[in-house]
Amino acid sequence: MxxxxxxxxxxxxxxxxxxxxxxxxxxxxxxxxxxxxxxxxxxxxxxxxxxxxxxxxxxxxxxxxxxxxxxxxxxxxxxxxxxxxxxxxxxxxxxxxRLKMYPLEAVVRGYIAGSGWDEYQRSGTVCGIELPAGLEFGDKLPEPIYTPAFKAPAGQHDENISYEQSIDLVGEEAAKAIRDASLNLYQQGAAVAEQHDLIIADTKFEFGSDLGRLVLADEVLTSDSSRYWSREAWAEGRRRESFDKQIVRNWLSDNWDKTGVPPELPEEIVQQTAARYRELFEKLTGESAPAER
Missing domain, CATH: 3.30.200.20 (Phosphorylase Kinase; domain 1)
Known part of the structure; x- marks a missing residue:
């Protein structure tokens, strides 16, 4: 255990x-x-x-x-x-x-950020998909794009793959169903978030099969699986203030060379991150965040 x-x-x-x-x-x-x-x-x-x-x-x-x-x-x-x-x-x-899970991270990107931004700066593409020239960090894409990843076994890195490679992994029928469902779910989620002055820049979904029926599983549109921005902050150009653990990533990048065991997080970083999680929950749901137990 x-x-x-x-x-x-x-x-x-x-x-x-x-x-x-x-x-x-x-x-x-x-x-x-x-x-x-x-x-x-x-x-x-x-x-x-x-x-x-x-x-x-x-x-x-x-x-x-x-x-x-x-x-x-x-x-x-x-x-x-x-x-x-x-x-x-x-x-x-x-x-x-209990489902038969598909080995895919079904990623949808509506805005350019994260690893997609890094690739775009090098090659003008995101996961091999060509995008218009001249985009800036955080810009809205002409339309959301589906960029699947192979969900690697525990302890290994997930790997970005092409849609064609996803067909090889799960078959054409399932690959198309997962792609179409992911794009539709992103649009649904983005529309709800917009009502609360929030932007979902990108997200990932996971799916399983229940006797051939496609079922949404794991977590969905949480601050661990999605990059949320305040619409106001985005409009003002403050596009790196996401409601997730970016505070943790930033602190680690400044204080760790990514070799060996990472340092312990300072209390202020822990509390700032917890506050961002709570703030998003309350903005989105209109409810008070659960009290810490």
């Missing part, structure tokens, strides 16, 4: 991811044969493929509640079965349908 896993009545721990712990019912033999899973979001934070210390207080519950808010808003089948979970993980866990 992972050191961060809990003993939960009726469930046994089977997997630890970067952020989530997975449990299956005691009656299930394995993750492969289980029909449902308990997914618990932790407060862990990672950057540059390293787990960092200390965790961000309240992050797991915030991300879980934001994902649930979006699952309710989006017109698409999802994996949520219940939020009736053990008390020890209340607020930061769901019971989800």
């Amino acid at each position: 992972s050191s961060s896993a809990l003993e939960l009545p009726g469930w046994k721990h089977v997997y630890s991811g970067k952020v989530r712990e997975l449990y299956i019912p005691l009656s299930a033999e394995s993750l492969d044969t289980a029909t449902q899973v308990l997914m618990v979001a932790s407060d862990r934070v990672s950057a540059f493929d390293h787990m960092l210390e200390p965790p961000i207080p309240g992050k797991g519950e915030l991300l879980n509640q934001m994902a649930l808010w979006w699952f309710e808003k989006l017109d698409f089948a999802n994996h949520v079965l219940s939020t009736d979970v053990p008390d020890a993980v209340a607020g930061r866990a769901i019971i989800a349908k």
Whole structure:
């Protein structure tokens, strides 16, 4: 059992991811044969493929509640079965349908930023897709683009791939369905975010198959899977003030050469990051952020 896993009545721990712990019912033999899973979001934070210390207080519950808010808003089948979970993980866990997951990160970019901006500066492309000349950081793209990535096994780097390569991975029918669903979900999400004076610059979705039916899984449009900007800040040219762990990345870039074990995050960086997560939740949902437990 992972050191961060809990003993939960009726469930046994089977997997630890970067952020989530997975449990299956005691009656299930394995993750492969289980029909449902308990997914618990932790407060862990990672950057540059390293787990960092200390965790961000309240992050797991915030991300879980934001994902649930979006699952309710989006017109698409999802994996949520219940939020009736053990008390020890209340607020930061769901019971989800066990799916056959596709090994793709379904990335949609509506604005140019992040690694896409780095590539564009070198070659005028993003993930091999040619874009108009003269774009500046944070500019809105003529239309959203789909740039899938191969979801590598734990401990390895995800790899940007072409749409044609995604067909090789999952087959033409599934690749097209995932691409079309991702672009549609991004448009749905962007329209909702705009009502709250927010921009979703880019995001990633994950999908699984439920007896051939495409189902949205994992998290959706959270501040860990998406780059959000304030529309006002974007219009004023302040396009690097995203509502996510960019504060952590910036501090690490200034204080670590990316070799060996990363340094411990200062308390002020932890608190600033937690505040950004809370601010986005409240701007988006109009609700108070969950209290730290």
